[in-house]
Amino acid sequence: MGTNPNEASYETLGGHKILLAYYSRTGNTRVVAEAISKKLSCNLEEITEPKNRNGLMGYMSAGSDAQKAIITGINPTKQNVEDYDLVIVGTPIWAWNMSAPIRSYLTANRGNFPQVAFYITLDGRPGETLRNMEKVAGKAPLASELFYSSEIKKNNYQEKVERFSKQIISATQGSLEDVETVITVPPTS
Numbered sequence: 001m002g003t004n005p006n007e008a009s010y011e012t013l014g015g016h017k018i019l020l021a022y023y024s025r026t027g028n029t030r031v032v033a034e035a036i037s038k039k040l041s042c043n044l045e046e047i048t049e050p051k052n053r054n055g056l057m058g059y060m061s062a063g064s065d066a067q068k069a070i071i072t073g074i075n076p077t078k079q080n081v082e083d084y085d086l087v088i089v090g091t092p093i094w095a096w097n098m099s100a101p102i103r104s105y106l107t108a109n110r111g112n113f114p115q116v117a118f119y120i121t122l123d124g125r126p127g128e129t130l131r132n133m134e135k136v137a138g139k140a141p142l143a144s145e146l147f148y149s150s151e152i153k154k155n156n157y158q159e160k161v162e163r164f165s166k167q168i169i170s171a172t173q174g175s176l177e178d179v180e181t182v183i184t185v186p187p188t189s
Contacts, residue, residue: 018042022090023101028121039165048075066094088117096127106136117143143167
């Protein structure tokens with residue numbers, strides 16, 4: 001890690017620099033981010049926004065913004081995605097969609113992501129969230145995972161953290177530039 005707080009510091013996995021960017025309204029996505037970060041030794045970037053999402057009105061506006069695919073303002077981020085080999089992005093599900101702040105983050109960085117992996121936290125169904133994240137980011141994920149709120153509350157999500165981390169480790173064993181080609185080739189029957 002760098003000693004200058006203004007200088008980007010990197011944790012590496014097999015020489016690959018990994019950033020985990022997430023948005024968390026209730027804390028569930030943060031809990032998972034911290035567990036993944038600990039497992040993979042990657043840097044964390046919490047995506048925040050100036051809009052107040054607390055309470056019932058915050059909950060309602062969150063669902064509405066997500067459902068309408070609104071691009072909201074987010075606070076400036078500290079890390080540049082282009083300084084990393086892989087960016088893991090975590091979002092809660094709002095009204096069967098990715099959160100508006102993550103949509104904004106993915107949109108702002110479209111075309112700049114090296115490689116990506118996605119995870120979502122949810123109570124119900126994911127809908128098309130992972131597919132939509134891929135479309136907005138302009139990149140297919142190397143790995144993806146769903147973490148249900150009930151698992152997080154009961155501390156029963158560690159097995160999924162392990163599985164997700166292993167997918168990422170497996171994908172990053174070789175060159176990250178080669179991974180996209182490997183995972184996009186359809187299986188032969």
